[in-house]
Amino acid sequence: MISWVVPYPTPEGKTHNQALDDLSKLLLAQGYEKDVPYCVECEMYVSLPEMMPVQKVFHVILDSDRPASCFLIPDKDQSISITAEKSMMGFLSKLSKIFKTSPGKTGNLEVRGQTFLYRDFCVRAGILSYGGVIKGVIVEAELRSCSILITAVELMKEFMSTFMPTPMDTVPSYISSKPNILGAMYSPLETIHQYYDIFASVRAGRSLVSR
Amino acid sequence: MPSCACRSLSIAALLPGLVGLSRGCGILMADTKRAELFQMEQMIQQVEAALNRQNIALKDYHTVIHNARDENYTAEEAAVEIQTALNNLESCLIEVDQKVADLPSSVSSLGLASFLSSCPPIGATTTGQGDGGTNAAASPYRSLYEELITTYSIHERGREYCSVILPHLSVHAHRKMGKPPKFHPNLPRPHEIYEDVSKKIDAIFRQQSASLSTLTFAVYDLPAAGVIVELVVDRIFRVALTIRGTAFVEGVNIRGSDENFNLEAKALRPIDLWTPSGYEVYRVLARNATEAVLHYHSPNEPERSLRGFLQWINSLATLFSSPCKRCGKYLDSGLPATWRDYKKLEAYHEACRVLTFTTT
Numbered sequence: 001m002i003s004w005v006v007p008y009p010t011p012e013g014k015t016h017n018q019a020l021d022d023l024s025k026l027l028l029a030q031g032y033e034k035d036v037p038y039c040v041e042c043e044m045y046v047s048l049p050e051m052m053p054v055q056k057v058f059h060v061i062l063d064s065d066r067p068a069s070c071f072l073i074p075d076k077d078q079s080i081s082i083t084a085e086k087s088m089m090g091f092l093s094k095l096s097k098i099f100k101t102s103p104g105k106t107g108n109l110e111v112r113g114q115t116f117l118y119r120d121f122c123v124r125a126g127i128l129s130y131g132g133v134i135k136g137v138i139v140e141a142e143l144r145s146c147s148i149l150i151t152a153v154e155l156m157k158e159f160m161s162t163f164m165p166t167p168m169d170t171v172p173s174y175i176s177s178k179p180n181i182l183g184a185m186y187s188p189l190e191t192i193h194q195y196y197d198i199f200a201s202v203r204a205g206r207s208l209v210s211r
Numbered sequence: 212m213p214s215c216a217c218r219s220l221s222i223a224a225l226l227p228g229l230v231g232l233s234r235g236c237g238i239l240m241a242d243t244k245r246a247e248l249f250q251m252e253q254m255i256q257q258v259e260a261a262l263n264r265q266n267i268a269l270k271d272y273h274t275v276i277h278n279a280r281d282e283n284y285t286a287e288e289a290a291v292e293i294q295t296a297l298n299n300l301e302s303c304l305i306e307v308d309q310k311v312a313d314l315p316s317s318v319s320s321l322g323l324a325s326f327l328s329s330c331p332p333i334g335a336t337t338t339g340q341g342d343g344g345t346n347a348a349a350s351p352y353r354s355l356y357e358e359l360i361t362t363y364s365i366h367e368r369g370r371e372y373c374s375v376i377l378p379h380l381s382v383h384a385h386r387k388m389g390k391p392p393k394f395h396p397n398l399p400r401p402h403e404i405y406e407d408v409s410k411k412i413d414a415i416f417r418q419q420s421a422s423l424s425t426l427t428f429a430v431y432d433l434p435a436a437g438v439i440v441e442l443v444v445d446r447i448f449r450v451a452l453t454i455r456g457t458a459f460v461e462g463v464n465i466r467g468s469d470e471n472f473n474l475e476a477k478a479l480r481p482i483d484l485w486t487p488s489g490y491e492v493y494r495v496l497a498r499n500a501t502e503a504v505l506h507y508h509s510p511n512e513p514e515r516s517l518r519g520f521l522q523w524i525n526s527l528a529t530l531f532s533s534p535c536k537r538c539g540k541y542l543d544s545g546l547p548a549t550w551r552d553y554k555k556l557e558a559y560h561e562a563c564r565v566l567t568f569t570t571t
Binding site for chain 1: 445446447448467468469490491493529530531532540541542544545546
């Protein structure tokens with residue numbers, strides 16, 4: 001179930017929606033089958049200054065492909081991120097006096113798109129929007145039959161080169177920054193971290209770097 | 212002697228059945244037949260007594276041998292004691308034989324076969340009669356049928372035991388003092404039937420594990436399914452091998468690392484060996500593995516064939532990390548190089564393998 005999450009470089013003169021449509025058509029032409037739509041949301045929780053002297057921030061990420069889980073990633077130290085049950089959201093709503101979230105989902109990041117299946121591969125392509133503003137196209141490529149990253153690095157590069165406009169030379173930045181996960185059993189939390197990596201750069205105002 | 216002992220054992224198994232049958236039949240038959248049956252019952256009891264005497268004689272024979280061995284008798288003393296015991300045993304067996312020889316003719320003279328064929332079928336009830344009448348008529352039939360069924364099952368069991376005991380009795384008949392017994396070459400020794408085959412297979416795998424660096428194995432001995440070895444290849448996928456005898460691979464299935472076979476004893480779910488994998492690459496691998504089992508199969512050298520097959524499985528650890536030898540790519544229509552050459556263990560895609568075969 002190893003996944004690589006990368007931004008898709010939108011060509012000059014095209015909108016992000018058009019780029020997504022082109023990618024979808026390319027995948028369907030290569031023999032992929034359309035599957036269910038998907039959505040990955042990221043909500044930020046900030047501690048209230050009167051409750052905590054030092055401000056604490058954490059992010060809650062929900063993935064429609066893991067409907068029974070929610071993922072909590074702190075802002076400062078990402079090594080203590082948590083995979084929790086969905087009922088954690090109910091628990092967080094009870095902490096509204098301590099942690100507040102931006103009203104009306106204005107500060108939320110969201111990736112919404114379509115899943116495509118081919119043999120043991122799964123490609124998810126969606127539009128990334130921040131507070132309702134479209135920021136880019138995100139592609140997630142998953143090899144469902146393998147759980148060890150290091151055994152399939154070259155294979156994944158070759159696979160992504162079949163639909164990405166530019167060949168993949170390196171692994172996603174999150175994976176290269178954490179060499180210990182290369183040899184470990186892959187978990188869905190690593191995929192969520194890759195999404196978070198992209199969300200953090202968008203929140204910081206950096207543009208999505210194309211590969 | 213073995214054939215007499217065999218027959219005596221079968222008669223011993225039959226005795227309770229025959230006694231039951233005679234009692235059951237006695238309820239319904241005429242007086243003359245009843246008298247004949249009574250006589251037969253007496254004969255059977257005499258046979259039973261003779262068999263008991265024979266049993267005692269056999270035990271004496273065994274005791275004599277053990278005593279001779281334990282107390283270090285000289286050869287002459289031991290020979291005399293054994294000769295006495297053997298003579299005693301032989302006379303008992305002859306007695307049993309004589310008594311038993313009369314039984315089949317007396318049984319057939321009763322005309323039991325014709326009597327039984329004239330019995331009403333099981334479950335039949337008379338119609339148009341009062342309840343008291345039918346009940347009185349039905350109950351003797353019921354006890355007769357129950358006894359008949361018991362007799363039949365005892366007879367069948369007796370026949371089965373005799374066929375198992377005969378080879379062992381023929382072995383003990385040849386046993387001599389002070390020398391190891393010469394077993395019949397084609398028959399398995401009794402203790403070999405119950406040998407711990409899984410321990411032997413475990414030892415074979417441990418020996419070969421040094422050269423198979425990517426395999427982690429576990430041997431399971433399941434009463435219903437035999438010996439199953441589960442290999443985990445480099446944590447990527449699992450292989451389940453069903454082994455027959457010591458080293459013959461009977462079947463193989465390959466599934467992903469997250470698809471459990473549930474072979475551990477504490478797993479509550481049922482063991483699932485043969486469901487194909489949910490991933491296409493492992494379904495193709497399972498087919499190739501079955502082909503490899505047949506390729507490496509060698510009836511005269513099972514350990515060598517197992518070793519070759521395990522080396523082949525070991526080479527599959529580079530399933531996702533080695534490109535195809537022929538085309539140089541990792542993927543061919545979505546699948547990695549799933550076949551390994553049987554001699555050089557080089558990686559090929561399914562399509563590239565066919566082309567290599569046809570061009571070389």
